[in-house]
Amino acid sequence: MVERSQQDVWRLTPWLAVILCLGNFVLMAFDARSVGGQRVIRVWTQTAADFVQSPVTTVTSAVSGYFGSIASLRSAQDENSALKQRIQELEVELKAKEDLSAENARLAQLLELKEKSKYKVLTARIIGRDPSVFFDSSIINRGSLDGVKLNMPVVTNGGLLGRVTAVGPLTSQVDLITRDKSGVGAVIGEISGSNALGVVVGSSKREVLEMRYVSGSVEVEVGQIVYTTGQDGIYPAGLKVGEIIQIESGSATTPHKIVIRPSAGIDTMQEVGVLLYEPGAKAEFEQQIAKPQKGK
Amino acid sequence: MNQLKITIALIIAVLLQWTMRNVAEPMAYVDFPLIIVVYAALQRDAVKAILFGAFSGIAVDALSGGLLGANGFSKTLIAYAVSELARRVYMDNLLLRIPVIAGACLLDDLVYFGLHRLLGQEPAGNIVATVSYSIIGTTIAGTFIYLILDYFLSERVRTSRRREMFPQRRQSRRRNPIRLSK
Numbered sequence: 403m404v405e406r407s408q409q410d411v412w413r414l415t416p417w418l419a420v421i422l423c424l425g426n427f428v429l430m431a432f433d434a435r436s437v438g439g440q441r442v443i444r445v446w447t448q449t450a451a452d453f454v455q456s457p458v459t460t461v462t463s464a465v466s467g468y469f470g471s472i473a474s475l476r477s478a479q480d481e482n483s484a485l486k487q488r489i490q491e492l493e494v495e496l497k498a499k500e501d502l503s504a505e506n507a508r509l510a511q512l513l514e515l516k517e518k519s520k521y522k523v524l525t526a527r528i529i530g531r532d533p534s535v536f537f538d539s540s541i542i543n544r545g546s547l548d549g550v551k552l553n554m555p556v557v558t559n560g561g562l563l564g565r566v567t568a569v570g571p572l573t574s575q576v577d578l579i580t581r582d583k584s585g586v587g588a589v590i591g592e593i594s595g596s597n598a599l600g601v602v603v604g605s606s607k608r609e610v611l612e613m614r615y616v617s618g619s620v621e622v623e624v625g626q627i628v629y630t631t632g633q634d635g636i637y638p639a640g641l642k643v644g645e646i647i648q649i650e651s652g653s654a655t656t657p658h659k660i661v662i663r664p665s666a667g668i669d670t671m672q673e674v675g676v677l678l679y680e681p682g683a684k685a686e687f688e689q690q691i692a693k694p695q696k697g698k
Numbered sequence: 699m700n701q702l703k704i705t706i707a708l709i710i711a712v713l714l715q716w717t718m719r720n721v722a723e724p725m726a727y728v729d730f731p732l733i734i735v736v737y738a739a740l741q742r743d744a745v746k747a748i749l750f751g752a753f754s755g756i757a758v759d760a761l762s763g764g765l766l767g768a769n770g771f772s773k774t775l776i777a778y779a780v781s782e783l784a785r786r787v788y789m790d791n792l793l794l795r796i797p798v799i800a801g802a803c804l805l806d807d808l809v810y811f812g813l814h815r816l817l818g819q820e821p822a823g824n825i826v827a828t829v830s831y832s833i834i835g836t837t838i839a840g841t842f843i844y845l846i847l848d849y850f851l852s853e854r855v856r857t858s859r860r861r862e863m864f865p866q867r868r869q870s871r872r873r874n875p876i877r878l879s880k
Contacts, residue, residue: 412785415744419778422752426774429756429767434817447760451716458717466721531719532762535726535828536811536821539763567763577763582820608822 448541448570455530455573456543471497508673511559521638523557523675524548529573538578538608538668539564544676545572553636555677561642561665562586562630563674574676578668579643580604580611587634588613588643590626590660598622599631602643602662609668611644613660618652628662635681700851701746707847708734708750712757727828727835729803731758731769733843735777736802740789744781751777764810765819772809776802792844799840803833 471494509525530541544550546569556563556576564584568575579586582604590598590613600616613628626646632639642665650659711730718725731754739747755770762769780802789795807829814821 411745415748415778415781418745419748419774422748422774423771426752426755426767426771430765430771430813430817433766434819443756443766444760447757451761454713455717455720459720462721529720530716530761531723531726532764533715533719533726533758534762534764534769534810535832536814536823537763538822541761575761575763581763581822604820604822 444568444575445570448568448573448575449545451530451541452543452570452573455541459527459529467497467501468494505673522678524550524678526556526574526674526676528672528674538580539567540576540578540671542574542576542674542676543572545570545574547571549678550574550676551680555637555641555679557641557675557677558666558671558673560667561644562637563666563668563671565636566676576674578604579664580608580668585634586637586643587631588628589631590616590620590622590628590646592629600657600660601634602628605661609663610647611662611664613646613662614657616652616658616660618656618658619654620658622646622649622658622660624649627665638677638679638681703851704734704738704741704746704847708738708754712754715758716761724831724835727831728839729806729832729836730839730843731755732773732776732803732806732836733799733840735773736780736795736799736840737844737847739777739780740784740795740798742781742784744778744785747777747781748774751775764821765814765817768810768813771813772806775809776806779805792841792848795844796837796841799844800833800837803836803840804829807832 524544526542526544528540529543532539542556550566550569552566552569554566556565562579564576564578564581566574567577577584579602584604586602588600588602589596590600598616598620600613602611602613605612616622624646628643628646630637630639630641630643644662644664646660647663648661652658708731711734714730718728718730731750735747735751735754738750741747751773752770755773756767759766759769780798783789783798789798811821811825811829
C-alpha cells in the first residue's frame with residue numbers, strides 16, 4: 403500500500419470536500435425537483451432505522467411511564483411507610499390502567515374512524531420523528547408489506563394529517579399538511595353547498611395552516627369547517643382539514659387570506675390511520691395533461 | 699484502535715439523532731452527528747472528518763422531511779472548515795472547543811436553512827429561535843460528549859492521569875565534579 407505523506411493528505415482534502423459537497427448538491431437538486439417520487443436511499447434507511455426506532459420507542463415509553471408514575475407519588479410523602487407502599491402500588495397500577503384506558507380511547511376513536519370511513523383504514527403507530535429540527539415529518543410502523551403506497555392519505559379521528567412520502571417494506575414516512583410544500587385542495591363548508599374553493603398549505607407557524615386563492619367575493623366566517631375537495635388527485639373528498647380562526651377579507655379582485663387551525667392533533671398524535679385510497683385513472687389523465695410532451 | 703472507536707461514536711450519534719426526538723422533543727435541538735464530526739476534525743484527521751460529515755449528513759437526511767443531501771453538504775463543509783482551523787490553531791483545550799462547536803452549529807444551521815431556501819423549500823419555525831436553541835443544546839451536549847470522548851480516546855489524557863496516580867520518583871542529575879571545579 404502506498405503511504406501518503408501528511409502534506410499529500412492536506413492537498414487532497416479540499417478536493418475531497420468539493421467533490422462530496424458537489425455530490426450532495428446534485429442529490430439535493432434532484433430531490434427538490436422530484437414531485438411525488440421517492441428515493442431508494444430513504445426507503446432503505448427507514449428500513450434500517452426501524453430496527454432501532456421501534457425498540458427504543460417501546461422501551462422509552464415503558465420507562466417514562468414508570469418514572470411518570472413514581473413522580474406522581476410525591477404527595478404521599480407524609481403518610482406512614484406502610485400506607486405509602488400500598489399507595490405506591492395502587493398508583494402504579496392505576497397509572498398503568500389510565501395509560502391503558504387512554505390508549506384504548508385513542509384506538510376506539512381510530513376504530514370509529516375505520517367504521518365511519520368510506521375507505522379501508524390501516525391503523526399505524528408513530529415510531530419516529532424527523533431528526534431535523536427544521537421539519538416535522540414522522541415515521542410510522544406500516545410499510546409496503548401492509549399495503550401502504552406512496553401518497554396515501556394519513557388521518558386521525560380529528561381529520562387529515564398528511565400523506566405518505568416514502569414507503570419501505572416495514573415503515574413509511576409521512577409528511578404533515580403543516581409543511582409549506584403540502585397543498586391540499588379544499589373547500590369551506592360542505593362541497594355540494596359551497597363554492598369557496600382554495601388550496602390549504604402549511605405556514606411558517608407550525609400550529610396553523612393557510613388557505614389561499616379563495617375568491618374575495620365569497621362570504622366566509624370564522625369557525626367554518628374546511629374539507630378536502632378530492633380534486634388534488636391525492637386526498638379523497640370530504641376529509642376534515644380544520645377550522646377557520648382568522649380571516650383577512652379580500653375584495654372582488656384579491657383573494658381572502660384565511661388562517662386555519664388543523665383539526666388533527668398534530669402535536670399529540672401517537673396512533674394514526676392510513677387511508678388505503680388511491681386516486682382513480684382520472685387524476686393520472688389530468689396529470690398527463692398538465693405535463694405536455696415536448697416536440698408535439 | 700482510536701479510528702474504530704470514533705467511527706462507533708459516529709454510528710451511535712446517528713442512531714441517537716434518529717430516535718431521541720421521539721423520546722423527548724427538546725433533544726431535536728442537539729445535533730449529535732455534528733458534535734462527532736467536529737471532534738474528528740479537531741483531531742486534525744481532515745479526510746476522515748469530511749467523510750464522516752458527508753455520510754452522517756445523508757443518514758440524517760434520509761429520515762428527514764428536508765432535502766436529501768442538505769445535511770451532508772453542510773456537515774462536509776463544516777468538517778473541512780474546522781479541520782483547516784485546527785491545522786492552523788492549537789485547539790486541544792476543552793475551553794477552546796466550546797466556541798468552535800457553537801460556531802460550527804451556527805454555520806451548519808445557516809447553511810442548511812440557506813440551501814433549502816435556495817432550492818425553494820421553506821423550513822418550518824422561526825429561524826432565529828430554532829438556531830439559538832440548537833446552538834445552546836448542541837454546545838452543552840458537545841462539551842460533555844467531548845469530555846467523555848477524551849476520556850475514552852485520548853492516550854495523552856489517560857497517561858497523564860496515570861502519572862498523577864503513580865508519580866515517578868524525581869531523578870536529579872549528578873553534578874560533574876570536574877565541571878564544578880572550573
